[in-house]
Structures are given as C-alpha cells and as structure tokens.
Amino acid sequence: MISRIYDNKYFGFIPLLLFLIVSYFTSYRLENSDGWGALFLSLSLSIFIYIFLLLIRRSAGRYFAAVSFFCCLLVYLRLCFFDIATSDYTMFLKPWTEQLREAGGLAGLDKNIGNYNVPYLVFLALFSYTEFSELYLIKLLSVFFDLVLAFSLMKTVSVFTQSTLKKSLCLVLTLLLPTVFINSSIWGQCDSIYVSLAVLSLWLMLSDRPILSLAALALSFAFKLQAVFIMPVYLLFMFTGRLKWYQLPVFPAVYVLAVSPAIIPGRGFWDTLLIYFNTAGTVGSALNYNSPSMYSLYRFYWLDEGASAAAAKAGVVAAFILCLIVFLVFFIRRRHINKRSLFFAALLFAVAIPLLLPHMHDRYFYLCDVLILAAAFLEPASSPLVLFSQFASLLGYHAYFFMRYLLPMRWGFAALLVLTITAAYMCASELFQKKRR
Known part of the structure; x- marks a missing residue:
C-alpha cells in the first residue's frame, strides 16, 4: 500500500504544497516584506520548483519524491537567508538599481550604470519599477537559476549514464553545494546565471545540438x-x-540580441558590444x-x-x-x-x-x-x-x-x-x- 502511494506520479508534488504554506509564513517574517510581498515570494518560488519538478520527473524516476522533498527543503533554506545584505549589494547592486529607477528603468540602459553587462542590468531595471525590496528580487532571480543549474548539470550527467539514482543525486547535490547555496541565498550574486547557461551549452553540445549550444553559450557570455x-x-x-565553422555566427548574433535592450534606448552600438573592454579598469x-x-x-x-x-x-x-x-x-x-x-x-x-x-x-x-x-x-x-x-x-x-x-x-x-x-x-x-x- 505504501509503495503504491509512493509510486503515484502526484505523490512527489506533496512537498511542494507544504513548501508553499511554510514559505509564506517565513516570507512574511522577512524584514522588508508584508502580506502581499510574502505571497509573491512564496508563489514565485513555488512556481519555480513546480516547473523544475516537471522537467526532472522522468529523469528522477522512482526517486522523484525524495528529490522533490530535498529540492523544496534546500530552496526553503535559501529563503531563510534573504534578509542578509552583503557589501556587494549595498555598494553596487542596490545603487545601480536606484540609478536605473531614477533614469526611468529600461530607458536608463542607455547610460553607463554599473559594470555588469546589459542582460543582468535589464533585470535590475525591471526590479526598479516596483517598491518591493530589490534585495529579495535579486536573490529570487539567483535561486531560480540555481534550479536551472541543477537541471543543466543533471542533463550533462545523463549523457553518460541512465542511472536514475545518479541523476537524482546530481540534482540534489548541486543545490547542496556550499558555494552554490551561499552564492545565491547569502551573497546575492549572479554566478548561477552564467554558469547554468554555460553548463546548459555544454550539455547541448554533447547532445549534438550545436546551434542551441552556441545560443546558450552566447547568453552565458552576455551575463558574465x-x-x-x-x-x-x-x-x-x-x-x-x-x-561546423558556418554555425559559429550564431554566437555573435545571439550576443547582439542579448545586449540590444541597451542599444534600443540610444546607447552606442560599439560601446554596448565592447562593454567588457570598457569596464575592464573598474574591477x-x-x-x-x-x-x-x-x-x-x-x-x-x-x-x-x-x-x-x-x-x-x-x-x-x-x-x-x-x-x-x-x-x-x-x-x-x-x-x-x-x-x-x-x-x-x-x-x-x-x-x-x-x-x-x-x-x-x-x-x-x-x-x-x-x-x-x-x-x-x-x-x-x-x-x-x-x-x-x-x-x-x-x-x-x-x-x-x-x-x-x-x-x-x-x-x-x-x-x-x-x-x-x-x-x-x-x-x-x-x-x-x-x-x-
């Protein structure tokens, strides 16, 4: 009887329901959150996890319920650290968001604000439209890409093994890695974004999908x-x-598209394209x-x-x-x-x-x-x-x-x-x- 319940395809989603409830009350107790803010955070994280679980359900196989439980637990633990603001946030990310807010959000991308590339600044510009804590939004974005990273690394491992146990362990251990955990939930940094896309590009290349691989690599490079x-x-x-050599133009084409939100408001084409060279002296x-x-x-x-x-x-x-x-x-x-x-x-x-x-x-x-x-x-x-x-x-x-x-x-x-x-x-x-x- 217990085995039949465990094997039910919907059983693995029960931890998600519990996560939704517990994460709401935890979000409500955050320093800069209220009822609506708590609802937004808990729903956003729950939606991220739900999509993640849908994508990995077949790969996890009979371990799906266990993966679901640990995934919900590890994301919940990340939420518990959302109030921590590091000097990188107070000295860089927060001022950049405020400058973009004063410059009109997305319209401010034509200005030289910050030393990160355009795609990440797009997110900061979007965050500037709301009065909700940008600290929570920045960490929410990074946690989402933690899940993308776990999925991408699992798919890379699946190229070499069909073991559902190994793939399930890969999913959980990726989210459990101390550097991955600290980087997003405590530091509020964006390394999970470019690395998840880089690993995704590697998986796509190993899976003989070079066009998509180059596109993912270009997006990774556009972020970091x-x-x-x-x-x-x-x-x-x-x-x-x-x-093939004739497939290589996909990379610059996708990169140009990724930085185009700064070109459209009026920032110079070459100034935008060469942002890494222009900001080299700021690091x-x-x-x-x-x-x-x-x-x-x-x-x-x-x-x-x-x-x-x-x-x-x-x-x-x-x-x-x-x-x-x-x-x-x-x-x-x-x-x-x-x-x-x-x-x-x-x-x-x-x-x-x-x-x-x-x-x-x-x-x-x-x-x-x-x-x-x-x-x-x-x-x-x-x-x-x-x-x-x-x-x-x-x-x-x-x-x-x-x-x-x-x-x-x-x-x-x-x-x-x-x-x-x-x-x-x-x-x-x-x-x-x-x-x-």
Whole structure:
C-alpha cells in the first residue's frame, strides 16, 4: 500500500504544497516584506520548483519524491537567508538599481550604470519599477537559476549514464553545494546565471545540438565574462566535426540580441558590444582578489607597477600555452576523441585557466565547483576532488565575509592543482588508453 502511494506520479508534488504554506509564513517574517510581498515570494518560488519538478520527473524516476522533498527543503533554506545584505549589494547592486529607477528603468540602459553587462542590468531595471525590496528580487532571480543549474548539470550527467539514482543525486547535490547555496541565498550574486547557461551549452553540445549550444553559450557570455573559461572546449568540438565553422555566427548574433535592450534606448552600438573592454579598469588591478589562483603563492602587492604587469602577462602566457598544449594533443588524437574526453577537457579549462590568470576573484571557480561534481558521477574515484574544489573556493568566500583568511589561499591553490592534474590525466586516459566513443 505504501509503495503504491509512493509510486503515484502526484505523490512527489506533496512537498511542494507544504513548501508553499511554510514559505509564506517565513516570507512574511522577512524584514522588508508584508502580506502581499510574502505571497509573491512564496508563489514565485513555488512556481519555480513546480516547473523544475516537471522537467526532472522522468529523469528522477522512482526517486522523484525524495528529490522533490530535498529540492523544496534546500530552496526553503535559501529563503531563510534573504534578509542578509552583503557589501556587494549595498555598494553596487542596490545603487545601480536606484540609478536605473531614477533614469526611468529600461530607458536608463542607455547610460553607463554599473559594470555588469546589459542582460543582468535589464533585470535590475525591471526590479526598479516596483517598491518591493530589490534585495529579495535579486536573490529570487539567483535561486531560480540555481534550479536551472541543477537541471543543466543533471542533463550533462545523463549523457553518460541512465542511472536514475545518479541523476537524482546530481540534482540534489548541486543545490547542496556550499558555494552554490551561499552564492545565491547569502551573497546575492549572479554566478548561477552564467554558469547554468554555460553548463546548459555544454550539455547541448554533447547532445549534438550545436546551434542551441552556441545560443546558450552566447547568453552565458552576455551575463558574465567568465564564460570564456569554457569556450576553448568548442575548438575541440570542431576537431570532431560536431561543430561546423558556418554555425559559429550564431554566437555573435545571439550576443547582439542579448545586449540590444541597451542599444534600443540610444546607447552606442560599439560601446554596448565592447562593454567588457570598457569596464575592464573598474574591477581593479591587483593580481589576486581572494582567489586560490597561482597568484596566491606570493604577496604580489609588494611589487612595483612594472613587475606587477610582468607577472600578470606571465599568467596570461601560461594560460595560453596550456590551451595550446590541450589543442595540440586533442588534434593529434582527434580520431580518439569521445564525449568523456570532451567533458574532462571542459573541466580542465574551467579549473586551469582561472588558476593561471591574474586578477581572479573569489567566485571565479564556481564553474569548476559544479563541473567536478558532474565528473564524480563519470569517474567515482574523482569524488574527493569535489571537496578539494569546495575547500579552495570557500577559503575565498571566508575571506570576503569575515575580512580575514581562515587559512593561506595557497592551500586552495594546492587543492586546485591536484584537481588540474587529475582532470588532465582523465583527458589523457580517454585519448590514449580507453576505447569508448
């Protein structure tokens, strides 16, 4: 009898009903919420979860009810932290929203407000039309993309396994990852947006849908420059014939569409298109910003301007050489390239490029954090590396939130160096030893 109830296709939605009720009362107790605001938050989150559950129901199989319960629980726990406002919000996101409000919302996109790209500013402009707390709206947006991220990573894993248990675990563990949880619910940052789209693009490419993949990649890049960490893998896809050169214009076309909301009100075309170049000087010139990159090995702030610039160039050259080596190896072994080697190459780029580049921030290994989780389902022996990645990233998170280092950041570099070597080994083992296709 219990088994029949559990297997009922509607049973898995019961946690959602409970979530709707409990989240309303929790939302009502938030500092800047009232009855209508609480209803909006609880309904919005419930709708997000409902859509998510519809999309993953078949993939979760007999574990659907368990996935539903943990999903509702983890989203609810995120809601509990919606009142926390970090300095990134008070110093940047809130003032940007207020400036857009004063400039007329979407009409203000023609002005140089903030140093984020247009798509994210579109959301801030939309938030400016309401008196409801923009802090809650910003976090609501990020939590929605947490769910998109969990779905995208699960679909990527499903390319390599049909196990409903592995896919269900992937869904839950993605939402449970500390860096994913903290980034959206506490920090109120947008990394889940560009990373979810980057992972979605990887899944679509592995599923032989290059046009949609390029579109998703362009959207990811339109939200955050750090999408470039995964872009080199697309050259490897071209080696296999999965991606054709004549399909590449999809990327710039979608990117132009993504930034067009700023062009329409009157912002210059090239000024909008080259926003990453124009705002490069606004993010600082230090070689490291609480990241576990190779620049955490030495106190580079003691260097004079010339030596610091030389050190920065050395990192760029090192990252470029690493990419060239990977390209060369894959080109030589192009007849042996399979989907697993391509995925491991994406992981390698996601960890090694920010590990070598200068000016990296504490959140720039977010893509690595989620891809190594997927890798653990492909190669269970690599599972401990999920902890290595979280350890390295959380050292940076701790430095941001507590304004001091828990441990030297070079310990994080050591952890990620092990991950880099392992990712390179997994690539090589596919290209030189295994026969999978």
